[in-house]
Amino acid sequence: MFDLTGKTALVTGGSRGLGRAIALAMAGQGADVAINYRGNGEAAEEVAGQVRELGRRAVTVQGDTAAGREACDAIAKTAIEELGPIHILVNNAGITRDNLLMRMDAEEWEAVIDTNLSGPFWMTRAIARPMMKARGGRIINMSSAAGRMGNAGQANYAAAKAGLIGLTKTTARELASRGITCNAIAPGLITTDLTADLPEAATDALKAMTPLGYIGSVDDVAAAAVYLASDEARYVTGQVIGVDGGIVMGS
Numbered sequence: 584m585f586d587l588t589g590k591t592a593l594v595t596g597g598s599r600g601l602g603r604a605i606a607l608a609m610a611g612q613g614a615d616v617a618i619n620y621r622g623n624g625e626a627a628e629e630v631a632g633q634v635r636e637l638g639r640r641a642v643t644v645q646g647d648t649a650a651g652r653e654a655c656d657a658i659a660k661t662a663i664e665e666l667g668p669i670h671i672l673v674n675n676a677g678i679t680r681d682n683l684l685m686r687m688d689a690e691e692w693e694a695v696i697d698t699n700l701s702g703p704f705w706m707t708r709a710i711a712r713p714m715m716k717a718r719g720g721r722i723i724n725m726s727s728a729a730g731r732m733g734n735a736g737q738a739n740y741a742a743a744k745a746g747l748i749g750l751t752k753t754t755a756r757e758l759a760s761r762g763i764t765c766n767a768i769a770p771g772l773i774t775t776d777l778t779a780d781l782p783e784a785a786t787d788a789l790k791a792m793t794p795l796g797y798i799g800s801v802d803d804v805a806a807a808a809v810y811l812a813s814d815e816a817r818y819v820t821g822q823v824i825g826v827d828g829g830i831v832m833g834s
Contacts, residue, residue, distance in 0.1 A: 585814075587612040590613070590812070593619065596648075603626075607637070608808065618631055618643050619648070619658055620643060620644070621647045642662065644661045651705060655706045663713065678698045680695050681740070696742070699744060703747060704750060711754075719763060720762070721812045722758075722764070723765075724751045727770060751821065752821045769826070771831070807824050
């Protein structure tokens with residue numbers, strides 16, 4: 584595939600699901616990996632062990648990206664101290680708190696916005712400065728098909744993921760002159776912990792809406808992340824890559 588030898592990646596929310604798959608895929612292509620996690624240190628250490636089995640360096644970094652600037656600065660500082668310069672940032676940490684618009688309370692709204700939008704903003708700020716000095720880097724934001732088309736019961740999630748697309752494009756424009764690319768991946772229906780609790784009727788409806796007609800895997804998304812992190816994607820920036828079976832077509 585794509586050679587990431589000599590690169591170091593920081594993956595937020597890297598202890599499970601998409602983050603775990605991305606961390607392992609990048610390690611498989613030669614990258615060292617810092618695995619950020621909020622609460623499940625055991626799962627994060629398991630991923631780190633798998634990275635080391637692939638012959639790469641790994642470190643786990645505890646921290647809640649939703650906690651704001653200081654927390655994100657601390658995550659970045661620890662990762663850099665342990666592994667050296669970060670060449671690839673994957674803003675993957677995310678949560679859901681689904682409810683209908685008229686029933687959604689402040690906690691449900693703010694928790695999702697803080698984790699899925701504000702967290703990537705502060706992590707990007709923390710990592711972009713050393714990337715700018717090095718005049719190079721890759722920033723990959725995990726958006727969602729919901730952020731491109733909306734989804735009933737997910738006003739908070741869809742708004743955060745749509746906002747992340749705007750953040751991606753703005754970051755790409757501001758940092759391009761320093762050799763830094765920023766892109767988003769917008770997965771559709773993917774088998775993860777977040778989708779495991781969906782009612783069967785909802786899953787069937789989403790499958791019916793997906794032209795390819797089946798649920799994607801975390802490996803499908805990880806492959807796109809590895810490409811965007813590679814030198815082969817040096818001329819790709821400000822883009823939203825849909826890994827969604829065709830559920831969203833167009834901009």
